[in-house]
Amino acid sequence: MKRYFGKYGGQFVPETLVPALAHLEEEYCKIKDDKSFQENLSNLLFDYCGRPTPLYLAKRLSKKLGVGRIYLKREDLLHTGAHKINNAIGQSLLAKKMGKKRIIAETGAGQHGVATATAAALLGLECEIYMGSTDAKRQELNVFKMNLLGTKVNIVESGSKTLKDAINEALRDYTANFKDTHYLIGSALGPHPYPTIVRDFQSVIGIEAKKQILEKEGKLPDCLVACVGGGSNAIGLFSAFLDEPVEMIGVEAGGNGKQHAERLTGKAREGVLHGMKSYFLQDENGQIQNTYSVSAGLDYAGVGPEHSNLKEMERAKYVSVNDQEALSAFKTLSQYEGITPALESAHAVGYVMKMEKAEDKTIIINLSGRGDKDAPQVMELLK
Ligand SMILES: *Cc1c(COP(=O)(O)O)cnc(C)c1O
Numbered sequence: 001m002k003r004y005f006g007k008y009g010g011q012f013v014p015e016t017l018v019p020a021l022a023h024l025e026e027e028y029c030k031i032k033d034d035k036s037f038q039e040n041l042s043n044l045l046f047d048y049c050g051r052p053t054p055l056y057l058a059k060r061l062s063k064k065l066g067v068g069r070i071y072l073k074r075e076d077l078l079h080t081g082a083h084k085i086n087n088a089i090g091q092s093l094l095a096k097k098m099g100k101k102r103i104i105a106e107t108g109a110g111q112h113g114v115a116t117a118t119a120a121a122l123l124g125l126e127c128e129i130y131m132g133s134t135d136a137k138r139q140e141l142n143v144f145k146m147n148l149l150g151t152k153v154n155i156v157e158s159g160s161k162t163l164k165d166a167i168n169e170a171l172r173d174y175t176a177n178f179k180d181t182h183y184l185i186g187s188a189l190g191p192h193p194y195p196t197i198v199r200d201f202q203s204v205i206g207i208e209a210k211k212q213i214l215e216k217e218g219k220l221p222d223c224l225v226a227c228v229g230g231g232s233n234a235i236g237l238f239s240a241f242l243d244e245p246v247e248m249i250g251v252e253a254g255g256n257g258k259q260h261a262e263r264l265t266g267k268a269r270e271g272v273l274h275g276m277k278s279y280f281l282q283d284e285n286g287q288i289q290n291t292y293s294v295s296a297g298l299d300y301a302g303v304g305p306e307h308s309n310l311k312e313m314e315r316a317k318y319v320s321v322n323d324q325e326a327l328s329a330f331k332t333l334s335q336y337e338g339i340t341p342a343l344e345s346a347h348a349v350g351y352v353m354k355m356e357k358a359e360d361k362t363i364i365i366n367l368s369g370r371g372d373k374d375a376p377q378v379m380e381l382l383k
Contacts, residue, residue, distance in 0.1 A: 003192045006312055008305035011191040013275045020178035025193040027098045044089050049079045055212035060336045067358040072367045073209050082369030083233045084115035090201030092119035095182035102126040105184040106170040108135055108163035109296030110142025112186030117151035127151040130169045132161040160290055163300055167274050187230025188304035191275025195304050202236025209364055210240045223247040226366035227347040229297045231304035233368040251347045253293030254322035261291040263303040264311050264318035278305045294323040295343035321350040329353055342369030
């Protein structure tokens with residue numbers, strides 16, 4: 001398996017972790033082409049998660065924005081409300097296949113924690129989630145949901161007490177316990193082979209969308225648009241179209257004018273953190289900077305290595321949408337289509353709202369999740 005995407009990726013981990021990651025890679029290679037594993041996975045994705053998700057032509061939104069045809073890939077309709085479950089189920093099945101009894105994961109806003117806790121309950125695995133104390137306070141409801149699902153939530157008090165610190169703690173736990181524990185990383189990042197594994201488990205989004213658009217339009221779309229936190233929903237959609245003449249746009253969080261999470265569009269630079277070489281927001285001394293976005297899922301200081309490479313090769317374009325634009329998209333999609341997007345996904349919609357010369361274009365927006373989780377926050381913001 002390829003360890004790098006161009007010059008990004010790799011495996012920057014303590015020596016003690018190398019055998020665990022080698023074992024993971026070996027086992028993953030086995031199940032990748034194993035018919036019974038893949039059938040088992042498909043069955044769960046279909047019957048339990050609700051795949052395939054529709055590719056919906058948003059006619060009123062297209063007309064309102066003066067864009068040719070906007071299609072929404074409806075990952076928001078999945079069980080637990082977002083694309084994260086695709087990866088959580090895939091990796092949990094892999095963990096079981098590897099004979100692991102326990103899974104651990106990091107979570108920022110709690111979405112990946114809930115998806116992982118759900119997969120663990122489904123498959124009868126022990127589960128522990130690491131979450132920064134700042135995040136745990138902000139996302140009480142998700143902490144409760146994880147507990148309800150039988151998962152233990154470990155509150156992290158180190159550093160900025162947010163996602164990056166939760167990842168550090170999860171990596172520490174994994175290093176100590178990998179014999180019986182699988183670390184279920186939530187986005188297309190971390191040390192090799194995680195970026196590849198997560199991309200593959202999310203690639204179902206693009207495979208379905210490609211088939212659906214060909215059925216509906218008889219041709220490929222002009223353009224794909226997806227928000228980029230760590231980059232898993234975007235790469236899940238993009239991967240099926242990489243060899244096609246289709247434009248790809250990843251949307252980062254532009255934040256509030258002072259703080260943001262613009263890794264590929266801002267002043268971020270190459271660095272090494274959390275086991276990978278990629279783009280990170282850092283100061284001139286290489287210290288990782290705090291990020292900010294109205295949407296918790298886009299609020300991470302780094303980006304998956306495959307996106308760094310797609311940017312460098314100019315195969316995908318990266319843009320940013322700020323809090324206000326995302327909030328406006330949150331309202332517009334609700335009012336014109338009766339669909340309330342997650343604030344993360346609202347960034348992708350927000351970019352299409354400001355696209356120019358798109359009257360003849362067919363665009364697929366990845367609607368990575370639903371907005372119910374964000375409604376209380378947006379209610380406060382709009383007061
Ligand atoms: C977590 C999350 C994201 C960001 O993660 P990616 O790995 O970049 O996809 C986007 N949308 C939703 C709804 C999320 O929950």
